[in-house]
Amino acid sequence: MRAALCATCLVDQFFPEVGEAVVAVLRRAGVEVSFPEEQTCCGQVAFNGGYEREAREAALRFLDVFDGSEHVVVPSGSCASMMKVFYLELFEDDPALLERARSLSERTHEFTEFMVNVVGDTAAAKGFEGKVTYHDACHSLRELRISAEPRALLEQAGAEVVEMQDSDRCCGFGGLFSVKYPHISTAILEEKLANIEATGADAVATTDCGCLMHIRGAMSRKGMQQRALHVAEALAAANAGEGA
Amino acid sequence: MTTQDPEAKAAFLQRVREAIGRTAPLEYVPDYPPLKSAAVRQEEKVRTIEARSLARRDRIVETYLENAARAGWRVHRVWSPEDAADAVGDIAQGIRAKTVARSAEDLFRAVDVDGALRRNRANPVVLAAGRSRSRADVRRLAFEADMGVTGVAYAIAETASCVITPRKGVARVTSLAPPVYAAIVRAEQVLETLDDYFALVRHQHQRSRTRSFNYANFISGPSRTGDIEQTLTIGVHGPGEVHLVLIS
Amino acid sequence: MSVRTAQFRSASAQAVADPKLQTALERVMGHFTEARAHAIEEFPGDSWEQLRERASAIKAHTLEHLDYYLELVDKSVTRNGGHVHFAADAEEAARIVLDIAKQAEAKQVIKSKSMVSEEMELNRRFEEAGVEPVETDLGEYIIQLAGETPFHIIAPAMHKSRQEVSALFQQWLKSAPTNEIKQLCAIARDALREKFRTADMGVSGANFVVAETGTVVLVTNEGNGRMTTSLPRVHVAISGIEKVIPAIEDVSLFLRLLPRSATGQRITSYNSFVSGPRAQSDEDGPEEFHLVLVDNGRLNLLRDPEFREALKCIRCGACLNTCPVYRKIGGHAYGWVYSGPIGAVITPMLTGVKGAKDLPYASTLCGACRDVCPVKIDLPRLLLRLRQREAEGDPARERSSTWLERMLMGRWSNAVKTREAMERSARLGRFLQRPMERSGRIRRLPVPVLSGWSRGRDFPPLARKSFAQVWRERLAQEPSE
Numbered sequence: 001m002r003a004a005l006c007a008t009c010l011v012d013q014f015f016p017e018v019g020e021a022v023v024a025v026l027r028r029a030g031v032e033v034s035f036p037e038e039q040t041c042c043g044q045v046a047f048n049g050g051y052e053r054e055a056r057e058a059a060l061r062f063l064d065v066f067d068g069s070e071h072v073v074v075p076s077g078s079c080a081s082m083m084k085v086f087y088l089e090l091f092e093d094d095p096a097l098l099e100r101a102r103s104l105s106e107r108t109h110e111f112t113e114f115m116v117n118v119v120g121d122t123a124a125a126k127g128f129e130g131k132v133t134y135h136d137a138c139h140s141l142r143e144l145r146i147s148a149e150p151r152a153l154l155e156q157a158g159a160e161v162v163e164m165q166d167s168d169r170c171c172g173f174g175g176l177f178s179v180k181y182p183h184i185s186t187a188i189l190e191e192k193l194a195n196i197e198a199t200g201a202d203a204v205a206t207t208d209c210g211c212l213m214h215i216r217g218a219m220s221r222k223g224m225q226q227r228a229l230h231v232a233e234a235l236a237a238a239n240a241g242e243g244a
Numbered sequence: 245m246t247t248q249d250p251e252a253k254a255a256f257l258q259r260v261r262e263a264i265g266r267t268a269p270l271e272y273v274p275d276y277p278p279l280k281s282a283a284v285r286q287e288e289k290v291r292t293i294e295a296r297s298l299a300r301r302d303r304i305v306e307t308y309l310e311n312a313a314r315a316g317w318r319v320h321r322v323w324s325p326e327d328a329a330d331a332v333g334d335i336a337q338g339i340r341a342k343t344v345a346r347s348a349e350d351l352f353r354a355v356d357v358d359g360a361l362r363r364n365r366a367n368p369v370v371l372a373a374g375r376s377r378s379r380a381d382v383r384r385l386a387f388e389a390d391m392g393v394t395g396v397a398y399a400i401a402e403t404a405s406c407v408i409t410p411r412k413g414v415a416r417v418t419s420l421a422p423p424v425y426a427a428i429v430r431a432e433q434v435l436e437t438l439d440d441y442f443a444l445v446r447h448q449h450q451r452s453r454t455r456s457f458n459y460a461n462f463i464s465g466p467s468r469t470g471d472i473e474q475t476l477t478i479g480v481h482g483p484g485e486v487h488l489v490l491i492s
Numbered sequence: 493m494s495v496r497t498a499q500f501r502s503a504s505a506q507a508v509a510d511p512k513l514q515t516a517l518e519r520v521m522g523h524f525t526e527a528r529a530h531a532i533e534e535f536p537g538d539s540w541e542q543l544r545e546r547a548s549a550i551k552a553h554t555l556e557h558l559d560y561y562l563e564l565v566d567k568s569v570t571r572n573g574g575h576v577h578f579a580a581d582a583e584e585a586a587r588i589v590l591d592i593a594k595q596a597e598a599k600q601v602i603k604s605k606s607m608v609s610e611e612m613e614l615n616r617r618f619e620e621a622g623v624e625p626v627e628t629d630l631g632e633y634i635i636q637l638a639g640e641t642p643f644h645i646i647a648p649a650m651h652k653s654r655q656e657v658s659a660l661f662q663q664w665l666k667s668a669p670t671n672e673i674k675q676l677c678a679i680a681r682d683a684l685r686e687k688f689r690t691a692d693m694g695v696s697g698a699n700f701v702v703a704e705t706g707t708v709v710l711v712t713n714e715g716n717g718r719m720t721t722s723l724p725r726v727h728v729a730i731s732g733i734e735k736v737i738p739a740i741e742d743v744s745l746f747l748r749l750l751p752r753s754a755t756g757q758r759i760t761s762y763n764s765f766v767s768g769p770r771a772q773s774d775e776d777g778p779e780e781f782h783l784v785l786v787d788n789g790r791l792n793l794l795r796d797p798e799f800r801e802a803l804k805c806i807r808c809g810a811c812l813n814t815c816p817v818y819r820k821i822g823g824h825a826y827g828w829v830y831s832g833p834i835g836a837v838i839t840p841m842l843t844g845v846k847g848a849k850d851l852p853y854a855s856t857l858c859g860a861c862r863d864v865c866p867v868k869i870d871l872p873r874l875l876l877r878l879r880q881r882e883a884e885g886d887p888a889r890e891r892s893s894t895w896l897e898r899m900l901m902g903r904w905s906n907a908v909k910t911r912e913a914m915e916r917s918a919r920l921g922r923f924l925q926r927p928m929e930r931s932g933r934i935r936r937l938p939v940p941v942l943s944g945w946s947r948g949r950d951f952p953p954l955a956r957k958s959f960a961q962v963w964r965e966r967l968a969q970e971p972s973e
Binding site: 246247248252253256257258259260261263264266269270273274276278279311315371373379382383387403404405410411412413414415416417420437438439441442443445446449457458459460461462463464465466467468469470471472473474475477479480481482483 | 516519520523524553555556557558559560562563566572575576577578580588591592595628629630631634647648649650652653654657673674676677680681684685688689704705707713714715716718719721722723733738739740741742743744747748755758759760761762763764765766767768770771773774775776777782787791794795
């Protein structure tokens with residue numbers, strides 16, 4: 001099976017280790033991974049800010065970059081939603097582009113969903129030691145209806161998965177929102193952190209690098225002991241036989 | 245009396261029309277089945293509901309009583325009109341009622357509530373205006389009564405609702421102003437669902453074009469509020485204690 | 493109600509910093525969301541979803557033919573002996589209601605809850621005309637005594653503690669202090685019973701208006717709605733034009749959706765169905781019935797194909813209860829009658845006020861509101877559309893986006909045009925971040941727009957090597973297993 005990795009701009013520039021983890025997990029499962037280097041950003045930043053023209057430009061580029069890929073794997077629920085759902089809205093008035101967007105939408109997969117539903121038997125190592133709680137990233141959950149997949153993968157990897165209260169509540173990131181209304185954003189985040197802490201888990205895992213950056217940023221500021229991981233990192237750690 | 249002139253209304257409707265993107269009124273009735281269904285079809289529908297209600301009566305009543313208990317009704321199941329009257333008498337005694345207001349309905353010919361109340365040292369008052377009683381009296385007496393008793397037009401199992409349709413002999417205040425209320429329901433008055441009830445209403449509406457559905461009330465439990473600290477409190481403006489006397 | 497949306501930033505900051513308010517929000521919002529979730533559990537499979545689909549379709553149909561159905565309401569109510577008035581705006585609506593009060597020589601008016609009357613600032617208008625308005629819904633009564641506006645559509649006084657309510661009652665009703673909620677309810681009951689008996693006119697809202705039969709449907713729990721529609725000589729119902737539904741048989745569907753979505757109840761304690769004045773022979777009930785149907789900006793939504801769906805709203809408040817933003821800032825910060833996600837969508841459209849431009853950005857676009865909406869309004873999409881209009885510069889309104897934000901967006905747009913451009917920007921970024929970075933994190937980000945991030949959160953520095961570089965150097969060559 002062949003898959004093109006859409007790393008997302010956050011992974012590309014801030015969290016390359018997440019990209020490495022994704023590649024390692026995919027390869028272990030026997031997927032032939034490529035990385036079309038012309039990719040930059042899916043345009044979600046602009047789209048959510050209301051900058052439709054700029055978002056469209058970015059989307060057009062992605063239609064080209066991933067034109068021939070059999071599967072496109074994205075380690076981010078919100079970027080995957082952008083490509084699977086919102087591109088269709090962006091191009092709804094242009095039949096030719098809409099057709100291409102539809103094709104890309106069908107070929108695009110969020111990473112955990114791809115592992116469970118396309119790759120199937122992942123034959124993952126059980127090397128992960130520790131307690132993990134999963135934070136449902138909003139777009140993964142509500143645009144793509146992904147919630148069982150990441151939990152199943154974490155369990156397969158040997159993690160003890162504990163549920164936090166309101167795992168499905170937003171962490172308060174919301175892209176532009178987090179800098180436009182930092183006082184509200186951080187108030188929402190506080191509740192998330194308290195819920196994470198209450199589980200007694202060693203780590204919180206999620207499927208979106210926006211949430212990851214947000215939760216990590218506050219954990220680092222507060223000097224919290226827990227770690228915030230991308231699910232792919234937990235799986236890669238399991239393969240390497242490491243604990244949390 | 246204040247009314248709006250037809251031209252002002254027409255101008256308003258024209259603005260609405262233009263906002264939708266049309267310039268002229270519709271020349272046809274919108275294709276909306278619940279509005280278009282003819283009287284004959286509605287008649288059939290009502291017959292079906294009646295047949296189903298009859299066939300499933302026991303189960304419907306069971307559901308009704310279960311839901312009623314869950315909704316905060318105190319349920320009294322009786323098997324005869326005499327027992328129903330006694331049940332009302334007992335309720336009155338339980339709250340040490342001095343005055344009990346009731347409606348003037350045929351129901352009370354069979355169910356001798358007045359007698360039962362007197363036996364329990366409560367004074368029955370019929371809330372109906374007439375030669376000796378003005379509308380103002382009706383209102384005053386309702387506000388002074390310790391308890392109100394009425395029959396119902398229907399009951400609805402799905403929602404544990406008593407349907408009251410005020411009319412001559414049935415004042416709105418009887419089931420509203422006293423702190424305790426008892427509804428007397430006959431098993432054959434219980435409908436299964438809200439849909440059944442509104443199908444009947446539509447049937448009546450189609451048959452008598454005017455004033456068919458003037459005012460109706462569902463009472464589906466005690467008066468309640470959560471407005472202070474979202475803490476459920478029973479009995480604000482309406483009755484805080486509601487009894488359901490069901491005659492099977 | 494006066495529009496104070498321009499103060500969103502400061503008002504929301506105050507709310508977030510108010511521990512008392514935070515406690516109240518946490519308790520009440522938690523209660524509502526749990527109750528709702530519990531209430532819809534009894535619907536197996538996708539049957540709840542089907543109810544939502546049907547309700548959404550009925551509302552869409554009604555809005556597409558709204559002129560027809562409004563005319564049908566007029567005919568039906570008139571046939572029943574009532575009067576229908578159409579009002580273009582809040583001002584006209586208030587004038588109509590005041591005229592009715594004047595004709596009726598009303599000195600005292602009892603009100604059961606009406607959000608449209610908040611749009612009209614009807615209480616103030618009554619007072620100016622020498623009429624005493626009394627709110628009779630307990631929550632509304634409390635905030636009327638406090639001189640405030642509703643905090644929440646369903647729970648208007650949820651931000652008030654029992655101590656605050658007791659203080660208000662002591663001040664206004666000369667009652668003895670108490671911390672017993674039951675006792676407080678009893679005090680209000682006694683005070684309002686007198687008003688019920690003596691009021692000349694009752695004003696109610698409308699949860700639904702049925703065109704076929706000309707019926708106003710009221711959904712209440714306390715019994716004040718029944719009092720208001722039964723005791724005074726005149727009853728005036730006020731409704732937005734969007735509350736119309738076509739047929740009487742549609743009511744059951746909406747009665748299944750509304751209380752469950754709002755308070756998690758199967759049904760409320762009372763439902764009143766008012767189609768006109770009392771019949772001559774009736775024992776009691778109003779002699780006069782008026783229905784005032786109000787536009788007040790709603791045609792702005794109807795006219796706009798993208799925003800028309802916002803008029804499907806049945807005002808259940810579920811989107812407020814689930815919204816992470818509302819749960820932290822509450823209702824008053826939104827600055828007008830309607831708050832939460834639906835408020836953020838309709839306030840800018842209804843008021844047309846420039847000051848409301850911040851509201852569409854007061855959302856993380858998490859989508860929770862869309863999932864709970866009983867009529868399936870795609871609220872996140874509408875918020876996005878409003879942002880698009882702001883960013884593009886709607887000629888009718890002032891932009892919300894600052895020139896700085898637009899400039900940064902332009903920079904971003906250039907930076908992501910090609911891989912090379914992105915790497916170039918990243919190299920510059922890595923150079924610039926050096927003085928800020930301390931042991932793998934950035935604690936202060938003195939960059940316009942982005943600086944808000946450093947409040948409570950560290951920023952990750954740009955990685956030494958981008959993933960693309962890592963790929964080129966190490967990963968591209970590695971064979972698959």
